[in-house]
Amino acid sequence: MEWPRRYRDREWLDFVADLMTSPLISWPHEQVARLLVDTFDAPASTYYSHAVGHPLEQRRWPPEHFVDHFDEAAHWAERHAPTEHPLLRYYHHRTEPQLAQAFGDLARRALPQVLDDCA
DSSP: OOOOGGGHHHHHHHHHHHHHHSOOSSOOHHHHHHHHHHHTTOSOEEEEEOOTTSOOEEEEESGGGGTTTHHHHHHHHHHTHHHHOHHHHHHHHOOOSSOOOHHHHIIIIIHHHHHHHHO
């Protein structure tokens, strides 16, 4: 179900409630990727998956988005993301060793500065 933008928090809360009420056999990568894509109005998402005894694997969601240009996206992620992606730039420049709550901390302190720096 597609929630209007103002109700996306509800979808995340429902997701977390479902996670808390049933045993987690494996991480729901695709569901998290879909929620991230919907939340940030992104065209797609990539993530890494690792199972014991198997190599680390980069996956894509939705897979059809990357059919014609995954190599280009992977190259950009490796070569340009550390200096051009706003979230990565923010975390590269943090001095505190602990992780921060991404949305609250980022929205309040870093995103306006990062966006100004990119302009």
